[in-house]
Amino acid sequence: MSGTFTKAMARNVFYGGTVFFFLLFLALTLDTTKALPKTDNRHNITADVAAGKHIWETRNCLGCHTLLGEGAYYAPELGNVYKRRGPDFIKAWMMAQPTGTPGRRQMPNFHLSDEELDQLIAFLKYASEINTQNWPPNIEG
Amino acid sequence: MKYKSQAVAMPYFIAAIGLFVAQIVFGLILGMQYVVGDFLFPEIPFNVARMVHTNLLIVWLLFGFMGAAYYMVPEESETELFSPRLALAMFWVFLIAGALTIIGYLTVDYATLAKYTGNDILATMGREFLEQPLLTKIGIVVVALVFLFNITMTVLKGRKTAISVVLLLGLWGLAIFFLFSFYNPTNLVLDKYYWWWVVHLWVEGVWELIMAALLAFVLIKVTGVDREVIEKWLYVIIALALVTGIIGTGHHYYWIGTPEYWQWWGSIFSALEPIPFFAMTVFAFNMVNRRRREHPNKAAVLWALGTGVMAFLGAGVWGFLHTLAPVNYYTHGSQITAAHGHMAFYGAYVMVVITIISYAMPILRGRACNSPKAQVLEMWSFWLMTIAMVFITLFLTAAGILQVWLQRVAEEPMSFMAVQDQVALFYWMREWSGVVFFIGLLAYVASFFVKGKEQPAGA
Ligand code: HEC
Ligand code: HEM
Ligand code: HEM
Ligand SMILES: [Fe+2]
Numbered sequence: 001m002s003g004t005f006t007k008a009m010a011r012n013v014f015y016g017g018t019v020f021f022f023l024l025f026l027a028l029t030l031d032t033t034k035a036l037p038k039t040d041n042r043h044n045i046t047a048d049v050a051a052g053k054h055i056w057e058t059r060n061c062l063g064c065h066t067l068l069g070e071g072a073y074y075a076p077e078l079g080n081v082y083k084r085r086g087p088d089f090i091k092a093w094m095m096a097q098p099t100g101t102p103g104r105r106q107m108p109n110f111h112l113s114d115e116e117l118d119q120l121i122a123f124l125k126y127a128s129e130i131n132t133q134n135w136p137p138n139i140e141g
Numbered sequence: 142m143k144y145k146s147q148a149v150a151m152p153y154f155i156a157a158i159g160l161f162v163a164q165i166v167f168g169l170i171l172g173m174q175y176v177v178g179d180f181l182f183p184e185i186p187f188n189v190a191r192m193v194h195t196n197l198l199i200v201w202l203l204f205g206f207m208g209a210a211y212y213m214v215p216e217e218s219e220t221e222l223f224s225p226r227l228a229l230a231m232f233w234v235f236l237i238a239g240a241l242t243i244i245g246y247l248t249v250d251y252a253t254l255a256k257y258t259g260n261d262i263l264a265t266m267g268r269e270f271l272e273q274p275l276l277t278k279i280g281i282v283v284v285a286l287v288f289l290f291n292i293t294m295t296v297l298k299g300r301k302t303a304i305s306v307v308l309l310l311g312l313w314g315l316a317i318f319f320l321f322s323f324y325n326p327t328n329l330v331l332d333k334y335y336w337w338w339v340v341h342l343w344v345e346g347v348w349e350l351i352m353a354a355l356l357a358f359v360l361i362k363v364t365g366v367d368r369e370v371i372e373k374w375l376y377v378i379i380a381l382a383l384v385t386g387i388i389g390t391g392h393h394y395y396w397i398g399t400p401e402y403w404q405w406w407g408s409i410f411s412a413l414e415p416i417p418f419f420a421m422t423v424f425a426f427n428m429v430n431r432r433r434r435e436h437p438n439k440a441a442v443l444w445a446l447g448t449g450v451m452a453f454l455g456a457g458v459w460g461f462l463h464t465l466a467p468v469n470y471y472t473h474g475s476q477i478t479a480a481h482g483h484m485a486f487y488g489a490y491v492m493v494v495i496t497i498i499s500y501a502m503p504i505l506r507g508r509a510c511n512s513p514k515a516q517v518l519e520m521w522s523f524w525l526m527t528i529a530m531v532f533i534t535l536f537l538t539a540a541g542i543l544q545v546w547l548q549r550v551a552e553e554p555m556s557f558m559a560v561q562d563q564v565a566l567f568y569w570m571r572e573w574s575g576v577v578f579f580i581g582l583l584a585y586v587a588s589f590f591v592k593g594k595e596q597p598a599g600a
Contacts, residue, residue: 005373006373007303007369007372007373007376010373010376010377010380011303011376013376013377013380014376014377014379014380014383017380017383017384018380018383018384018387021383021384021387021388022383022387024387024388025387025388025390028388028391028406029334031400032334032394032399032400032403035400036328036330036331036398036399036400039330039398039399039400040328040329040330040331040398041330041398042328042330045327045328049327050327053327053329054264056267057255057264057266057267057268057325058251058252058255058256058260058264058266058267059251059252059267060188060189060192060251060266060267060272061188061267062188062267062268062269063186063187063188063189063191063192063269063272064186064187064188064191066474067329068329068333068396068397068398068474069396069397069473069474070269070333070397070474071269071474072187072188072191072269073474073475073476073478073479074174074175074187074191075187075557076556076557076558077474077557098182098183100179101178101179102179103177103178103179104178104179105174105178105179105187105558105561106178106179106182106183106186108183108186110252126329127329130329130330130397130398131398132396132397132398133395133396133401133404135395135396135470135473136396136473136549137470137471137549137550137554138549138554139554140548140549140554140555140556140557141548141557
């Protein structure tokens with residue numbers, strides 16, 4: 001930091017840089033918003049999917065699992081579980097929890113009704129069809 | 142203490158430390174559940190313990206930031222706080238709201254909690270770090286606004302320094318970006334897109350302003366270096382932080398259904414994000430080397446230097462490790478992420494809050510610094526916690542590399558659960574490191590109670 005670069009100059013770089021890059025970020029966000037319908041699978045969002053997302057959130061599945069790689073790292077990725085396991089398995093799985101296997105990681109039973117399970121599965125199906133640029137690398141998630 | 146009203150910082154700091162202890166207890170429970178899967182099940186399922194662990198972290202850091210502001214702003218502005226009574230009232234509101242929320246997590250089934258706290262009116266719950274019931278979220282906003290009003294008024298009526306302005310900007314940014322936690326569209330991609338406006342734009346944006354301001358304040362005090370020099374550094378650091386960090390958000394937009402071009406924007410800008418963290422390290426060491434006085438609070442100087450180093454390692458080095466899109470393709474959502482999350486949060490925000498507490502708390506207790514005996518114990522706690530965190534990070538990184546290899550790279554990928562069994566040894570070692578961390582934390586708490594010859598106030 002030489003003597004010619006003053007505090008006032010540093011301050012101006014800060015304000016100018018921040019405003020510029022924030023505006024650029026907003027512009028990219030706008031562009032993304034326009035492009036999203038091509039990748040985000042929104043045309044498959046039904047009332048069931050919405051209800052399923054609500055169930056997903058109010059049971060805090062994300063507190064153990066990842067969804068598209070975000071969440072907790074304690075239990076399998078569920079963004080592609082619909083493709084990995086299929087709807088029947090998921091339903092049977094949800095009803096069979098907890099396994100009670102000694103020492104094994106446990107998942108609670110959420111006592112969901114048949115209808116709620118279908119909604120949850122609709123949500124997981126919708127999530128699995130989002131264009132994620134081929135992530136995860138393979139079916140194991 | 143130069144201004145009487147700075148004293149309101151004290152309860153904030155005490156609450157921060159108390160909640161920190163609780164956070165780590167739950168960290169140890171989580172670490173145990175990683176290796177003994179049915180530990181405390183069904184009493185405390187993993188997701189509940191995790192919520193408690195991460196939310197306590199956020200809440201105690203917020204207590205720390207607010208306490209720091211209440212301590213720093215009167216001194217920077219050279220005037221008493223606008224309203225100490227309001228500050229104290231908000232302390233109790235925040236503490237009680239926080240405690241009720243944690244008790245709610247632990248005693249009420251999450252779906253029931255959601256139902257009775259208005260989640261059906263506006264669904265915001267069930268997303269990582271933003272698990273709080275709607276009522277708590279509203280409470281946070283109210284407390285934040287009252288707090289911001291209080292310190293903004295103080296700055297407005299007094300001297301305006303670069304440090305207090307940057308601190309204010311950071312804190313206002315914190316509150317403003319938190320508002321995105323109320324936006325939760327059904328469209329999962331949009332939900333995730335704006336979720337990062339809270340999480341990323343906090344830790345790699347506005348929080349860096351807060352961190353840099355706290356560090357600058359303590360460095361002025363303990364080194365006696367000219368304010369002009371320190372404040373110039375401050376502006377340079379935060380300019381670098383926001384110039385890289387805002388577009389750097391793109392490193393979270395690779396695989397969540399957003400356009401492919403984010404792989405370029407995110408990789409390039411986030412690859413530059415370590416620079417401000419590196420600058421902070423250089424800044425801290427440079428100022429301490431150019432010090433014009435020997436401040437008797439050696440522990441505070443140690444924490445300040447440690448913050449620089451550990452923030453650079455955790456955020457800068459471990460962040461860079463997995464931030465380029467081709468790497469992140471394999472490491473996304475793995476134990477590598479957890480390794481980075483731990484060291485970055487500890488190195489940057491935990492340590493900077495402890496730095497200001499270490500500097501301010503003795504003064505709030507009427508002395509320039511603690512007794513040499515108390516400082517020695519505090520420095521022990523520094524090394525125990527910091528080294529333990531380094532090991533936690535290394536073990537998780539080892540687990541992460543193996544996990545990525547076995548599950549995502551190998552010719553015949555193994556299932557998630559099979560891989561977890563394979564790397565259990567590293568989880569055990571993480572848990573033991575966690576125990577050492579906890580011992581360090583207990584030593585830290587104990588250091589507040591060690592007597593001995595103290596230096597009188599006035600320095
Ligand atoms: C307390 C932690 C926890 C919570 C909360 C949780 N899970 Fe799980 N889940 C697990 C664990 C652990 C496994 C793996 C268990 C095993 O293999 O024995 C698992 C496995 C699964 C599987 C099978 C994955 C596969 O690839 O075989 C599905 C499907 C699943 N969970 C769905 C859900 C849904 C939906 C929710 C929320 C309604 C949820 N889980 C909440 C811990 C949890
Ligand atoms: C100051 C110290 C600590 C900080 C700042 C901290 C911070 C965090 C953060 C930010 C997360 C979320 C991680 C992510 O999403 O990537 C987390 C999760 C977790 N933490 Fe900590 N933590 C600390 C100490 C500990 C300790 C001592 C342990 C145990 C020995 C521990 C165990 C865990 C576990 C097991 C998780 C869950 C990881 C998962 O999602 O699977 N933490 N912690
Ligand atoms: C002090 C500053 C920082 C903190 C506290 C921090 C914390 C975190 C946390 C907690 C996560 C996990 C989020 C989740 O649960 O999904 C995360 C993810 C991530 N961080 Fe940071 N971080 C910081 C700085 C950085 C920097 C400077 C970089 C890049 C150089 C970086 C790169 C990343 C990346 C790429 C991810 C995504 C990981 C994934 O794909 O799973 N971070 N960070
Ligand atoms: Fe980030």
